Amino acid sequence: MNYLFFDTECAYGRGGICEFGYVLTDENFNEIKEDNLLINPHIKFDDYGHKKAGIVFAYSKDEYYSAPDIMDRYAQLNSLLTDENNVVIGYATDSDAKFLINDLERFDLPFINYTFWDVLKMYRLIAKRETQLKLDVLYHETKGAELMHHEALSDTKMTIEVLKKLLNDYNLTFNDIMNDYKETSGESFNGRIVFNDGSIFNYTKGGKTTVANRRVLDEYIKSAPIGRLSDKFSNKIFSVAPNIAKENFYLTMAVCSIAKKMGGNFTLSICDSHYLLVDETTKIPKNRLRKTVKLVKKAELEKLLELKEGSLDTENIVIDELIGELPENVEWYKAYKIAHGLN
Numbered sequence: 001m002n003y004l005f006f007d008t009e010c011a012y013g014r015g016g017i018c019e020f021g022y023v024l025t026d027e028n029f030n031e032i033k034e035d036n037l038l039i040n041p042h043i044k045f046d047d048y049g050h051k052k053a054g055i056v057f058a059y060s061k062d063e064y065y066s067a068p069d070i071m072d073r074y075a076q077l078n079s080l081l082t083d084e085n086n087v088v089i090g091y092a093t094d095s096d097a098k099f100l101i102n103d104l105e106r107f108d109l110p111f112i113n114y115t116f117w118d119v120l121k122m123y124r125l126i127a128k129r130e131t132q133l134k135l136d137v138l139y140h141e142t143k144g145a146e147l148m149h150h151e152a153l154s155d156t157k158m159t160i161e162v163l164k165k166l167l168n169d170y171n172l173t174f175n176d177i178m179n180d181y182k183e184t185s186g187e188s189f190n191g192r193i194v195f196n197d198g199s200i201f202n203y204t205k206g207g208k209t210t211v212a213n214r215r216v217l218d219e220y221i222k223s224a225p226i227g228r229l230s231d232k233f234s235n236k237i238f239s240v241a242p243n244i245a246k247e248n249f250y251l252t253m254a255v256c257s258i259a260k261k262m263g264g265n266f267t268l269s270i271c272d273s274h275y276l277l278v279d280e281t282t283k284i285p286k287n288r289l290r291k292t293v294k295l296v297k298k299a300e301l302e303k304l305l306e307l308k309e310g311s312l313d314t315e316n317i318v319i320d321e322l323i324g325e326l327p328e329n330v331e332w333y334k335a336y337k338i339a340h341g342l343n
Contacts, residue, residue: 092135
């Protein structure tokens with residue numbers, strides 16, 4: 001097994017890769033090969049943004065524009081990133097992976113699917129650091145040789161030294177990282193970034209109904225088809241109490257899903273509901289509810305819907321299966337499950 005460390009530089013904020021630097025090492029971090037692949041981004045450089053961010057490139061624009069473009073580099077990048085013998089490692093790696101996705105889309109090239117590990121996440125999880133996490137700041141702590149920040153090959157070398165220091169400080173091997181800290185890995189799959197720390201849909205994070213999660217719920221309410229599993233619930237509206245909806249996104253999505261499959265519908269406007277999920281802490285003025293509303297607790301709702309006991313427990317709700325039903329996700333999720341043997 002080898003380690004493939006890499007970094008990119010871009011002509012503008014969201015892509016236009018102009019450098020792909022990499023260092024291939026063995027498991028003891030002994031260098032096997034290194035290179036900094038210059039790439040013609042076929043796009044104007046964001047000089048203002050780079051100046052504002054203090055980014056100075058190592059090469060002239062003429063050197064970038066005269067370099068092979070990503071179509072010419074594609075086979076080489078694909079080979080490096082997908083080689084089964086290479087463990088791909090970077091710093092804030094999801095950003096580099098997203099830059100590559102954007103460029104592949106821009107030039108109508110096939111997506112490159114690969115798993116990666118993120119040293120930034122390792123520092124947050126293992127060293128429990130939330131500040132002073134810029135790559136050059138961490139590298140300065142290693143007291144290594146002077147390297148040029150924002151040169152892809154130099155930043156790749158910084159990443160190696162920063163990782164080595166982390167492993168040394170905490171008496172870890174990289175095998176320990178792969179076995180015990182899988183949350184620091186991610187994946188680029190069919191044009192999307194998948195993290196290994198929760199839902200594979202990376203805009204859906206955490207168990208609470210955040211602003212981002214509320215958008216997912218709203219889209220599901222709007223687009224998920226109404227089924228016909230039970231005539232008893234045809235046109236009936238289900239809801240969950242505000243205290244539950246706020247704290248438990250998974251449960252809220254599950255109630256919405258099963259309600260729609262049964263032939264009913266779902267809303268967060270509790271005054272319109274026929275069935276309202278509540279718990280011991282729910283406090284709602286009666287004048288906010290329709291007179292015919294039925295207040296049910298979780299166990300009662302499971303019986304009402306003829307679900308297996310515990311089906312609505314958070315740990316039993318597979319949120320990816322629900323979000324995978326959104327029209328924008330159906331084909332991608334189907335391909336993901338096939339590729340990962342989840343069918």
